[in-house]
Amino acid sequence: MAAKPSLTMHGSISAVLGTVGHDVAGLFEIMEWAEEEIEAARRRHAVDSDTLWHSFTLLVPRHELMSTEFVYRSHAVEILDRVAAGQDTRPATAAEVCCVLAEASQVTPLNSVAAGLYCRMWQRAFPDQPSFWDSHDAHEVLEGARIDELEATTRRKAASPDRTLGEIVCAGRHHGTPVDCTYAPGHGHLDLAS
Ligand SMILES: [Zn+2]
Structure with missing residues (x-):
C-alpha cells in the first residue's frame, strides 16, 4: 500500500499568506495593484481593453489574506482573464480557494483530498x-478525481454572487482623459478638440 501523502508546514503557509512577518497592505495600496493588473490585462487582451478598464469593481478584495501582494x-489576474474570456467572474479564484483552505487549516487539519x-x-x-509540499504528484495520482x-464545489461555495460586471456606463473619460471607449455614448465619434 502506498504511503498516504501528508501535508505538513501549515504554520509556514499561514506565514506566507500574511498572518506573520509580511507587510499587510492598506486599501489604497491594493487599489494600486488593481490598477496595475488592469493595465497589464489590457496589454494581454487589447481587444477587450475597454471592458477591462471598467472591471475595477470586480477586483474588490473579499478576504483579509488578499492584503498580501502576490495573493x-x-x-486579480484570474478575474481579469475571465472577463477577457467572457467567463463567469463569480466563482472563487485559485487564490481565494487557497485563502479559504488556509483558514480552514487553522481550525482543523485538512484531509487528504483538501490537502x-x-x-x-x-x-x-x-x-x-x-x-x-513534496507529495503533490502523489496526491494527484491517488485523489485526482x-x-x-x-x-x-469549493469554487462554487466560496463564490461572490454579486461579482459581475452588469451594465457598463462610461462618460467617455478614463481618469479624466477623453477616450473613445466602447461603452461611451459617442463611441466612434470622439472629438478631442472640444
Ligand atoms: Zn469607458
Whole structure:
C-alpha cells in the first residue's frame, strides 16, 4: 500500500499568506495593484481593453489574506482573464480557494483530498512561490478525481454572487482623459478638440 501523502508546514503557509512577518497592505495600496493588473490585462487582451478598464469593481478584495501582494495579484489576474474570456467572474479564484483552505487549516487539519486541492490551487495561483509540499504528484495520482470534485464545489461555495460586471456606463473619460471607449455614448465619434 502506498504511503498516504501528508501535508505538513501549515504554520509556514499561514506565514506566507500574511498572518506573520509580511507587510499587510492598506486599501489604497491594493487599489494600486488593481490598477496595475488592469493595465497589464489590457496589454494581454487589447481587444477587450475597454471592458477591462471598467472591471475595477470586480477586483474588490473579499478576504483579509488578499492584503498580501502576490495573493491579491494572482486573484486579480484570474478575474481579469475571465472577463477577457467572457467567463463567469463569480466563482472563487485559485487564490481565494487557497485563502479559504488556509483558514480552514487553522481550525482543523485538512484531509487528504483538501490537502491535495490546496497543493493544486497553490501551484496554479502562485507558481513563483515556493511550494510547501513534496507529495503533490502523489496526491494527484491517488485523489485526482476527488480533488476535481472538491475544487468545483469549493469554487462554487466560496463564490461572490454579486461579482459581475452588469451594465457598463462610461462618460467617455478614463481618469479624466477623453477616450473613445466602447461603452461611451459617442463611441466612434470622439472629438478631442472640444
Ligand atoms: Zn469607458
